[in-house]
Amino acid sequence: MPLSDEIAERVLSSIIDGQYPPGTALPAEGVLADQHAVSRLTVREAVKVLRSQNIVRIQRGRGTYVNTPDQWTALEPMIRAAAGTPAGGAVSEKLIEARRMIETGAALLAATRRTDEDLAELEETLDEMRTAAADGDTEQFVQADIAFHEVVMRASGNAFVPLLFEPFGRLLVEGRRQTSAVPQIRANAVRHHESVLAALRAGDPEKARLAMDDHMEQTADDLRAHVIDPRD
Known part of the structure; x- marks a missing residue:
């Protein structure tokens, strides 16, 4: 699994666990990079993975925000979220x-x-x-x-x-x-x-x-x- 996918999985787990509830912003790119001991480029790619599944959205000038699970477009994350509710x-x-x-x-x-x-x-x-x-x-x-x-x-x-x-x-x-x-x-x-x-x-x-x-x-x-x- 590419490192960016692994980081995307970690962030998704944090979202499902409630660390980043729907409607809240993810930490800044640099903060996530430090938390996971990876480069900003890796974090950027991880966020792209989450965006492709509509788990998060970019608000220009404000940051990256978590969507509600009913907006997600990938089945496995939705099932993981449902299992944790x-x-x-x-x-x-x-x-x-x-x-x-x-x-x-x-x-x-x-x-x-x-x-x-x-x-x-x-x-x-x-x-x-x-x-x-x-x-x-x-x-x-x-x-x-x-x-x-x-x-x-x-x-x-x-x-x-x-x-x-x-x-x-x-x-x-x-x-x-x-x-x-x-x-x-x-x-x-x-x-x-x-x-x-x-x-x-x-x-x-x-x-x-x-x-x-x-x-x-x-x-x-x-x-x-x-x-x-x-x-x-």
């Missing part, structure tokens, strides 16, 4: 919305493109989910849950589909840890995964799409009911 519930809801858009379509394709090996792998991960749910093993449940969805996306037969979700890995794991710690959510998830698998095994695209859509809707409902606004 205290508003975990809101982030998880948005993640479910994104998943719903992609995974319902993936399930529809997978219904006619899945192989016997795909079905066997889905059954295996579903068994792991059942076992983990019964044992109250949240970590194992999350891993099996995510693995199930990864198989569905691969079974879509479209190589672009799994790549669409690859950058969301960290958020997906954290979001599922948050919800899967609740026994009722684990039970709901197992039931919906069973419906998705049954539809895929039947080779019915519309049934598979609806089953995955129902699963996403249940996931959103569970998040709101048990995590965002739990009722004692």
Whole structure:
């Protein structure tokens, strides 16, 4: 990695950590150079990297200012910022919305493109989910849950589909840890995964799409009911 990219990463981390909140100015070029023990030219190139992603903007005569994450144009920094926000519930809801858009379509394709090996792998991960749910093993449940969805996306037969979700890995794991710690959510998830698998095994695209859509809707409902606004 070029040194300028490394400095850009460091500055981005400082932005995400809140050292330089949105709307505030970055330290002057010389100050950043001293902080990171690099030349001003390296800092200048690092700032260009951040500008290219609209993470920062130049205000002539005033300095370099931090933009809000919703203005950023690069996916990885946005995901890093979302992962670091205290508003975990809101982030998880948005993640479910994104998943719903992609995974319902993936399930529809997978219904006619899945192989016997795909079905066997889905059954295996579903068994792991059942076992983990019964044992109250949240970590194992999350891993099996995510693995199930990864198989569905691969079974879509479209190589672009799994790549669409690859950058969301960290958020997906954290979001599922948050919800899967609740026994009722684990039970709901197992039931919906069973419906998705049954539809895929039947080779019915519309049934598979609806089953995955129902699963996403249940996931959103569970998040709101048990995590965002739990009722004692």
